[in-house]
Amino acid sequence: MNFFHKYSSPKHxxxxxxxxxxxxxxxxxxxxxxxxxxxxxxxxxDYQQGDSYRIMFVHVxxxxxxxxxYVVMAVGAAISFIWNIKLADVLxxxxxxxxxxxxxxxxxxxxxxxxxxxxxxxxxxxxxxxxLILFFLYVGYMALRASIxxxxxxxxxxxxxxxxxxxxxxxxxFSVDWWHTLHQPASVMKLGAPTIYITMLIPLIIMAIAFQMxxxxxxxxxxxxxxxxxxxxxxxxxxxxxxRG
Amino acid sequence: MxxxxxxxxxxxxxxxxxxxxxxxxxxxLVFFVIVVSLFPLGIGPEAPLLRTMGPGILWVAALLASxxxxxxxxxxxxxxxSLEQIALAPxxxxxxxxxxxxxxxxxxxxxxxxxxxxxxxxLDLSGRAITxxxxxLLLGTPVLSLIGAIGAALTLGIRGGGVLVSLLVLPLYTPVxxxxxQTVSGVATxxxxxxxxxxLGAFLAFAISLAPWAIAAALRxxxx
Amino acid sequence: MxxxxxxxxxxxAVYVWSAxxxxxxxxxxxxxxxxxxxxxxxxxxxxxxxxxQGDQS
Numbered sequence: 001m002n003f004f005h006k007y008s009s010p011k012h013x014x015x016x017x018x019x020x021x022x023x024x025x026x027x028x029x030x031x032x033x034x035x036x037x038x039x040x041x042x043x044x045x046d047y048q049q050g051d052s053y054r055i056m057f058v059h060v061x062x063x064x065x066x067x068x069x070y071v072v073m074a075v076g077a078a079i080s081f082i083w084n085i086k087l088a089d090v091l092x093x094x095x096x097x098x099x100x101x102x103x104x105x106x107x108x109x110x111x112x113x114x115x116x117x118x119x120x121x122x123x124x125x126x127x128x129x130x131x132l133i134l135f136f137l138y139v140g141y142m143a144l145r146a147s148i149x150x151x152x153x154x155x156x157x158x159x160x161x162x163x164x165x166x167x168x169x170x171x172x173x174f175s176v177d178w179w180h181t182l183h184q185p186a187s188v189m190k191l192g193a194p195t196i197y198i199t200m201l202i203p204l205i206i207m208a209i210a211f212q213m214x215x216x217x218x219x220x221x222x223x224x225x226x227x228x229x230x231x232x233x234x235x236x237x238x239x240x241x242x243x244r245g
Numbered sequence: 246m247x248x249x250x251x252x253x254x255x256x257x258x259x260x261x262x263x264x265x266x267x268x269x270x271x272x273x274l275v276f277f278v279i280v281v282s283l284f285p286l287g288i289g290p291e292a293p294l295l296r297t298m299g300p301g302i303l304w305v306a307a308l309l310a311s312x313x314x315x316x317x318x319x320x321x322x323x324x325x326x327s328l329e330q331i332a333l334a335p336x337x338x339x340x341x342x343x344x345x346x347x348x349x350x351x352x353x354x355x356x357x358x359x360x361x362x363x364x365x366x367x368l369d370l371s372g373r374a375i376t377x378x379x380x381x382l383l384l385g386t387p388v389l390s391l392i393g394a395i396g397a398a399l400t401l402g403i404r405g406g407g408v409l410v411s412l413l414v415l416p417l418y419t420p421v422x423x424x425x426x427q428t429v430s431g432v433a434t435x436x437x438x439x440x441x442x443x444x445l446g447a448f449l450a451f452a453i454s455l456a457p458w459a460i461a462a463a464l465r466x467x468x469x
Numbered sequence: 470m471x472x473x474x475x476x477x478x479x480x481x482a483v484y485v486w487s488a489x490x491x492x493x494x495x496x497x498x499x500x501x502x503x504x505x506x507x508x509x510x511x512x513x514x515x516x517x518x519x520x521x522q523g524d525q526s
């Protein structure tokens with residue numbers, strides 16, 4: 001408990017994050033290289049989709065991350081709203097651009113995977129549609145944050161929005177699924193996990209962990225930036241900046 | 246007893262004040278009519294085409310029209326300071342906010358639902374489809390008002406708040422749109438609308454019980 | 470390893486490589502932008518501090 005108490009203060013979190021970043025960055029780089037080599041070279045082509053299924057190794061991890069980051073963001077928002085913990089708001093604010101990036105990657109790679117599979121760039125597939133709405137939710141969150149000047153109000157207002165969003169995401173997901181099954185054209189091939197062999201599953205899991213580590217690495221960098229910006233008038237920030245010369 | 250009185254008072258006051266500025270009531274309705282009339286010009290006048298697209302067009306247009314009026318929900322009370330009085334009242338802000346939303350719906354969602362059959366005739370919808378349309382709008386537009394009120398409360402007093410509201414609120418509208426339009430389009434395919442109506446009702450119950458808390462919290466943050 | 474076959478991706482080269490390329494660009498931007506932000510923030514704070522100290526002396 002003492003540990004959490006200490007490191008939830010920006011002053012102590014800042015150096016801790018600084019020490020963790022190189023490690024996280026190194027792990028990300030190694031996992032990315034292993035995952036890419038395994039996914040692009042070692043894994044055999046799919047018997048149905050050929051080599052196009054290899055898009056899965058970026059598409060699926062970013063789709064997973066897009067949801068995961070929203071959950072992290074909403075939990076951070078709730079903690080900052082209820083207990084008024086500054087660091088939780090920093091966490092939520094720093095997560096949003098990363099989550100939006102993962103969502104964007106999932107959308108574009110999904111569309112690039114869909115073209116050879118479906119013959120068109122965009123199909124109103126349940127998963128792509130949900131991902132698109134998730135992207136809008138991220139954009140709304142960031143737009144709200146950006147248009148409020150007072151940082152306290154920006155934190156609280158966006159926290160409410162994130163909490164409303166997380167309550168709605170399952171409903172939206174379910175609605176889009178239902179809508180899609182009703183309108184599903186018979187000829188369309190389902191985009192998604194091809195019959196997964198262990199040789200495909202291992203690189204997928206490695207890439208998923210790599211994306212996760214990437215998120216943590218950049219998150220820490222972003223959180224440090226936020227902290228510096230918010231605490232710029234405090235003595236400890238002055239010491240850090242002075243120490244750098 | 247006092248609580249009920251306050252809730253009724255806020256509701257009546259909002260209705261009277263809004264009715265006094267009648268353009269505010271009429272603008273969303275006229276917008277609804279114009280948008281629906283523009284669609285045949287854009288997609289062509291063929292009746293079968295309009296019949297299949299009709300449910301979606303009507304629902305999207307109604308959704309946009311009700312969104313258009315969200316700004317006036319708290320803006321005037323915020324500008325003249327009466328919103329702060331309401332927030333200071335001993336009654337729970339969530340309930341007072343709920344009655345403001347109810348007043349908003351009475352002057353937008355309700356007239357929109359009643360106007361819709363007329364426009365549905367223009368798009369050549371069948372009698373049964375029109376019935377479904379009215380019922381689904383009556384069930385769905387209160388949800389739109391409730392979700393929209395959260396957005397309106399969050400963007401209170403922010404520059405560019407009007408456009409921002411649409412960005413915050415439209416993604417959250419999707420479930421209502423999906424099931425609302427489905428009750429109507431299902432008529433053509435003979436699908437039973439029971440499940441869609443049940444879900445719309447569930448959304449409404451869910452929104453009534455949770456949205457007022459979010460609206461009140463957002464108002465308190467914005468008034469700080 | 471057969472490089473030309475690797476790059477051909479069984480005829481799906483355009484899709485596979487643009488997907489990976491796009492992901493690489495977005496992820497790289499996610500690294501570059503915060504790092505540059507950090508530099509400008511530090512610069513701004515140190516300028517502010519110098520100004521502050523100059524004021525006192």
